[in-house]
Amino acid sequence: MASSTKPRQLGRPVSIVGAGMSQFGAFPGKDSRDLFVEAFQDMLDHLDQGMDVQDIECAYVGNYSSDLFEHQGHTAPIIADWLGMTPVPVTRIENACASSSSAMREGIMAIASGLYDIVLVGGMEKMTNLPTEGVTDVAIKNHENGALNPKAQFNVTIQSLADRRVARAQQRGLPVPEYKDEMDFLNDPQANPWIAWPLRLYDCAPITDGAACVLLVASELAHNFTDKPVHVIGTGQASGRPLHDADELTSLSAAKIAASRAYEMADVTPDDIQLAEVHDCFTIAEIVAAEDLGFFSPGEGPRAVDEGRTSLTGDKPINTSGGLKAKGHPVGASGIAQVGEIFHQLRGEAGPRQVANPNLELGLTHNVGGTGGTCVVSILQRG
Incomplete structure (x- = not known):
C-alpha cells in the first residue's frame, strides 16, 4: 500500500x-x-x-x-x-x-x-x-560568530588563532610565520593540516x-511561563541512504524531504526563513545544507558565503551561534542547542550576536544524523 x-x-x-x-x-x-x-x-x-x-x-x-x-x-x-x-x-x-x-x-x-x-x-x-582516533570561508564566519557566544567551545576568531601561533613561535624562538590574513593561516599545512582532502583541521567540528x-x-x-513564547509551526523528519551510496555527493535526500515536510506543515517557503542553524559538522556541510533547504540554487551556496549573505549581517544569517564548527558538536545535544539558538534569536536575547532585524519572526533548524541517513528540520515562529 x-x-x-x-x-x-x-x-x-x-x-x-x-x-x-x-x-x-x-x-x-x-x-x-x-x-x-x-x-x-x-x-x-x-x-x-x-x-x-x-x-x-x-x-x-x-x-x-x-x-x-x-x-x-x-x-x-x-x-x-x-x-x-x-x-x-x-x-x-x-x-x-x-x-x-x-x-x-x-x-x-x-x-x-x-x-x-x-x-x-x-x-x-x-x-x-x-x-580522537577511537570550505574555509565558512570556518572564518562561524568562528567569528562563535567568538560572540560565551558557551561556545571555540569562542575565538580565526585571526586570534593565527595571532596565537605567531606569539608562540616568538616565545619559543622559532621561525615566525608571516600570515597576511586568515586565509593565509588556514592554508598553512603546519597550522591547519589535511584531514581528508578537501578538508583541513579547521573544516571539521571538534x-x-x-x-x-x-x-x-x-x-x-x-x-x-512567558509572554514571549516561540511556536513550533513545522517539523519534518526523513531517512535516506548513506552519503557514500547516494546518487550525488553534494546533497542529502533526507534533508530535502524533511525540509519539504516542515515547509508544508508551516505553510512557508525557503524565502520566508530569516535565519537558520544548520548541521555544519564539516564546513562544506553548511553549503550543502543551505542548498538542500532551498535557500540557494544548487552550486550557488559558495557564492552566497563569499558575498556575505550568510553572515550575521547578511540577508540569510546561518549559524549565528558559531555552528557545530565553533560552538562545538556534542552529538546528542547539537540539535537542541540549535533550537535554543533560534529561540533566543527570535526573542531578541542573543546578545552581541543578535541578528539586527526588528521584524525577525521565522527561524529554522537542520540536524543531520550519521552519514546523512537521518535529517530533522524544525521551523519556529516568534509568538
Whole structure:
C-alpha cells in the first residue's frame, strides 16, 4: 500500500517557553548527567515566570554514545533521578547526531496528541573520555560568530588563532610565520593540516562535551511561563541512504524531504526563513545544507558565503551561534542547542550576536544524523 501523501499537521499547537545549555567544551571532571543538570538548571534560571519541576509530565533525552564512551546505558532514569523528576517517564532517543532533534519530535507529538501538556526535551554527550582516533570561508564566519557566544567551545576568531601561533613561535624562538590574513593561516599545512582532502583541521567540528534542553508546552498554556513564547509551526523528519551510496555527493535526500515536510506543515517557503542553524559538522556541510533547504540554487551556496549573505549581517544569517564548527558538536545535544539558538534569536536575547532585524519572526533548524541517513528540520515562529 502506498504511503499517504496528505499534508501532516499538528493536532494541537506546541510552543517553546524555555531553553538551557551547558558550557560546551572538554570537561574531564564531568559526565553526561552533570552536563544535562547544568543545561536544565540554566533553563530554569532563565524561565521568565519560573516553574515547579514536578509540573513536567514527560521527557525525551537524545544521546548517542553513553554506552560506548561512558560505559553507561539506560541513562534516561538516571537523568530523571538527578533532575528530581521520578516517577515521570523519561525516554532516551538514539539517532546519531540527530538524537536530540528526534527527541524533540517525540516531545512535539506527545503534546500534539493531547497525551501531555508539559514536556522536557534535550540531549547530552560526553565525548572526550576516549582519544580522537577511537570550505574555509565558512570556518572564518562561524568562528567569528562563535567568538560572540560565551558557551561556545571555540569562542575565538580565526585571526586570534593565527595571532596565537605567531606569539608562540616568538616565545619559543622559532621561525615566525608571516600570515597576511586568515586565509593565509588556514592554508598553512603546519597550522591547519589535511584531514581528508578537501578538508583541513579547521573544516571539521571538534569533539565536545555538552548538553542542552528546551521546555515544550501546549500553546494554550504558554502564558503561564512567558509572554514571549516561540511556536513550533513545522517539523519534518526523513531517512535516506548513506552519503557514500547516494546518487550525488553534494546533497542529502533526507534533508530535502524533511525540509519539504516542515515547509508544508508551516505553510512557508525557503524565502520566508530569516535565519537558520544548520548541521555544519564539516564546513562544506553548511553549503550543502543551505542548498538542500532551498535557500540557494544548487552550486550557488559558495557564492552566497563569499558575498556575505550568510553572515550575521547578511540577508540569510546561518549559524549565528558559531555552528557545530565553533560552538562545538556534542552529538546528542547539537540539535537542541540549535533550537535554543533560534529561540533566543527570535526573542531578541542573543546578545552581541543578535541578528539586527526588528521584524525577525521565522527561524529554522537542520540536524543531520550519521552519514546523512537521518535529517530533522524544525521551523519556529516568534509568538
